[in-house]
Amino acid sequence: MTLKKLAVTFALGSMALVTVGATSMRAQSHVNSPDVALGTPSVDSTESHIGAVTGHAAEGKKLYRRFCIGCHGPDGNGLGMNAAWIDPKPRDFTEATFKCRSTPTGTLPTDDDLYDAITRGFVTTNMPSWRPLTPQQRADLVAFVKTWSPRWAKEKSGTPLNIPAETPITIESILHGRQLFQKLECWKCHGPQGHGDGPSASTLTDSKDNPIRPYDFSSGSRFMCGVTNQDLYRIFMTGLDGSPMPSFADVVKPEEAWDLVHFLRTLQPLKSQEADLWQTYKAAHGADIKPIGPDAAAGGQ
Amino acid sequence: MRTRYFLALTTAVLLGSGMLVFANPPAGSGTISGKITYTGTAPKMKPIDMSKEPSCAKQHATPVMTENVATGPGNALAWVVVYVSAGDQGSSAPSQAVRYDQKGCQYIPHVLPLQISQQLQIYNDDQTSHNIHPLAKVNSEWNKSQPPGSPPIDTKYDKAEFIPVKCNIHPWMHGYFVVLNTSHYAVSGEDGSFSIKGLPPGKYTLTAWQEQYSQQTQDVTISGSETKTANFTFKVLPY
Numbered sequence: 001m002t003l004k005k006l007a008v009t010f011a012l013g014s015m016a017l018v019t020v021g022a023t024s025m026r027a028q029s030h031v032n033s034p035d036v037a038l039g040t041p042s043v044d045s046t047e048s049h050i051g052a053v054t055g056h057a058a059e060g061k062k063l064y065r066r067f068c069i070g071c072h073g074p075d076g077n078g079l080g081m082n083a084a085w086i087d088p089k090p091r092d093f094t095e096a097t098f099k100c101r102s103t104p105t106g107t108l109p110t111d112d113d114l115y116d117a118i119t120r121g122f123v124t125t126n127m128p129s130w131r132p133l134t135p136q137q138r139a140d141l142v143a144f145v146k147t148w149s150p151r152w153a154k155e156k157s158g159t160p161l162n163i164p165a166e167t168p169i170t171i172e173s174i175l176h177g178r179q180l181f182q183k184l185e186c187w188k189c190h191g192p193q194g195h196g197d198g199p200s201a202s203t204l205t206d207s208k209d210n211p212i213r214p215y216d217f218s219s220g221s222r223f224m225c226g227v228t229n230q231d232l233y234r235i236f237m238t239g240l241d242g243s244p245m246p247s248f249a250d251v252v253k254p255e256e257a258w259d260l261v262h263f264l265r266t267l268q269p270l271k272s273q274e275a276d277l278w279q280t281y282k283a284a285h286g287a288d289i290k291p292i293g294p295d296a297a298a299g300g301q
Numbered sequence: 302m303r304t305r306y307f308l309a310l311t312t313a314v315l316l317g318s319g320m321l322v323f324a325n326p327p328a329g330s331g332t333i334s335g336k337i338t339y340t341g342t343a344p345k346m347k348p349i350d351m352s353k354e355p356s357c358a359k360q361h362a363t364p365v366m367t368e369n370v371a372t373g374p375g376n377a378l379a380w381v382v383v384y385v386s387a388g389d390q391g392s393s394a395p396s397q398a399v400r401y402d403q404k405g406c407q408y409i410p411h412v413l414p415l416q417i418s419q420q421l422q423i424y425n426d427d428q429t430s431h432n433i434h435p436l437a438k439v440n441s442e443w444n445k446s447q448p449p450g451s452p453p454i455d456t457k458y459d460k461a462e463f464i465p466v467k468c469n470i471h472p473w474m475h476g477y478f479v480v481l482n483t484s485h486y487a488v489s490g491e492d493g494s495f496s497i498k499g500l501p502p503g504k505y506t507l508t509a510w511q512e513q514y515s516q517q518t519q520d521v522t523i524s525g526s527e528t529k530t531a532n533f534t535f536k537v538l539p540y
Contacts, residue, residue: 097442106443151441184448185430188470199353203472207436239444244469246432246446250454294355 046152048111048142053135055111060144063137071126076148086126089210093148097207099240100225105247107158108151114142116226123222161237161249163230167258169273171281177263180256182292184248189214192292194267199294207242214244217267232261329501331523335531337381337489337509342539343372349473356428357406357471368411369475369513370537377493378511378535380412382479384486385497386518387506392484394418398455401478403431403447408466408476412512414486415478417461423447423454435466435478444469463510477512509533 048055064072071090073080078092091098100117101109118138121129130138146152167173181187189204191197194217206212215223225235237257239247252260265274282289348364351357371379398420402409404427415421425431425447433454434444439462445454458464458480468474479486485505487495497507502524510516514535521529 095438095442104443105445106441155441184446185470188430200470200472204469205472207434207442239446241442241444244432244434244444246434246444246469248446251446251448251451 046143046147048115048139048146050111050115050135050139050142053139055136055139055141055143057140057143057147059137060140060142061147063133063141064144067130067133068141076145082126087210088125088206088212089208090126092208093145095242096149096151097242099243099245100235101158101238101241102160102234103158103238104161104249105239105241108155110157110160111139111142113157114145115139118142120226122224124224161234163233164254164258166229166261167255169262169277171277173259173262174266174274174278174281175263176256177259177261178292180252180260181263184251184260187292189244190217194218194264204244206244212243217264218269220269229258229261229265232264233257236260329499329523330526331500331502332496332498332528333500333505333507333521333523333531334494334496334528335383335533337378337383337493337495337511337533337535338376339372339378339535339537340376341537343537344370344539346370351406351471351473354406354429354471360405365405365407367473367475370511371411371491373491373493375493377489377491378537379489379491379493380512381489381493381495381533381535382412382414382481382486382510383489383495383497383531383533384414384479384481384508384510385483385500385505386508388504389483389485390501390503392416394420394457395484396420398422400424401476402426403433403468403474406431406468406471406474408474410476410488412477412479412488414481414488415458416484417459417480417482418457421456421458421478423456425449425451430470431468431474432470433466434469435464437462437464440464440480463512465512479510507531509535511535 046057069080071080071082071086072078072093073083073090076093078090080090083090096108098109098113098117100122101107101113103109103113115138118130118133118141121127130141133141187198188200189196189198191201191214196214196216198214201214204212204214223231223235224240225231236245237247237249237252239245248257262274265272266278268275346366346368348366351361351365368380373379394416399413399415399422401413401421401423403423403425406427406429423433428449430446430448432444432446436442437458439460440458447454458478460480461482462480464478464480466476466478485497485500487497489495500523504520504522506518507521508516508518514537517533517535519531519533521531523529
């Protein structure tokens with residue numbers, strides 16, 4: 001490389017550095033915007049409480065700039081640089097609408113809900129698990145996420161759903177759950193076999209009009225909001241706000257909800273007590289099982 | 302008193318000849334009435350294919366049409382909400398609940414005006430599950446399943462907002478909650494006419510809102526028990 005070429009390379013390189021610096025400074029000044037635009041109290045005063053850990057928004061802001069800004073954007077509205085290539089889209093924090101909550105539909109989630117979401121990440125989306133961050137850092141991020149919408153200053157989080165102890169896993173429970181799957185018309189979106197291919201599936205959009213797919217139970221993947229039977233119970237009882245998945249809390253009794261949980265497990269190609277019971281039942285009564293779908297008047301057995 | 306008001310309202314609706322009257326008990330005696338029309342070529346409303354939901358399809362002898370630009374003879378424009386957006390001396394929410402029905406896989410009425418804090422009761426009259434999903438931005442967004450035979454969903458809104466309502470299961474179902482902070486409002490009927498009664502003397506700004514063509518305003522002054530005319534014309538595009 002000649003001396004002249006080296007000089008040119010160096011000059012171009014420093015220009016690029018200056019440009020990057022200017023861009024990131026601009027991005028940083030955007031981070032301050034919710035204070036002004038939304039009239040929320042000073043960002044620094046917002047806290048989160050995760051067990052004994054208190055998260056601070058001022059610290060969370062620094063972490064957000066480093067880890068979250070690329071997708072969720074400098075304005076917290078989900079329009080980060082990477083957003084165009086991501087589906088489902090990154091959450092828009094300015095709307096304070098969250099899918100994975102322990103609280104009723106339409107209410108704000110708890111700090112723990114947000115902390116769990118950051119920790120767990122969302123399988124089947126681009127949101128990774130942030131477990132590598134310390135609990136303090138994740139709590140700080142929760143505090144900062146809550147500065148993007150004025151709702152956090154005006155409203156309390158909803159009261160978490162009370163989940164009673166799980167009922168025994170029996171074939172009766174599974175069969176009743178299957179009737180509910182028919183009656184509540186879960187199959188309209190999730191499909192008669194739970195493959196996510198019901199008659200309404202192809203038309204679904206989220207609240208921002210982006211196409212969205214219902215969960216395909218046959219994929220066997222983890223649920224977006226957890227892996228346990230309790231998580232599954234919570235998902236359909238609270239609904240996934242901002243998505244087509246409604247809340248069933250007003251129309252399903254707690255003991256019935258467990259029946260539905262037990263049936264839904266049989267739709268997954270996984271080894272489980274529910275799946276075993278169902279396979280045994282199917283082997284003995286296969287001919288009597290009415291298919292789920294528009295033609296089954298009452299569904300079930 | 303409430304019975305009498307109810308009777309009066311029923312009579313008014315019956316006499317309204319296609320005009321929907323949603324006025325509150327008269328606190329004054331001024332009236333603003335008018336007609337909503339359009340210029341330009343209105344988009345053609347499309348027939349809705351409900352074949353995926355036979356229990357609803359069989360309730361309609363002819364296909365239900367989309368309602369986002371509902372027109373009538375003489376360039377009339379229906380489902381336009383006309384309301385007092387400024388000058389109202391303050392009104393509290395009435396004790397009567399408003400009713401919203403899911404019937405034949407349609408929202409009835411297509412556009413429902415209501416007041417802040419007014420009780421809203423949502424019924425499912427169909428033999429199929431609906432999920433009612435008002436896409437609120439200012440108020441909080443919720444989404445509830447309502448299978449056949451469920452009790453009505455009882456709710457209210459505490460901020461003024463035009464809220465689109467949809468059913469994700471039946472994507473053609475589409476309506477609006479129009480949450481207002483005034484008791485003086487009306488919705489234009491098929492003939493485009495509306496009438497807002499019971500206005501005390503004062504200077505008012507009237508806003509007419511149409512779901513696809515945004516809104517327009519007009520100033521109207523009421524002195525005594527007169528009837529003033531306020532017509533609105535929306536410029537429509539064929540798409």
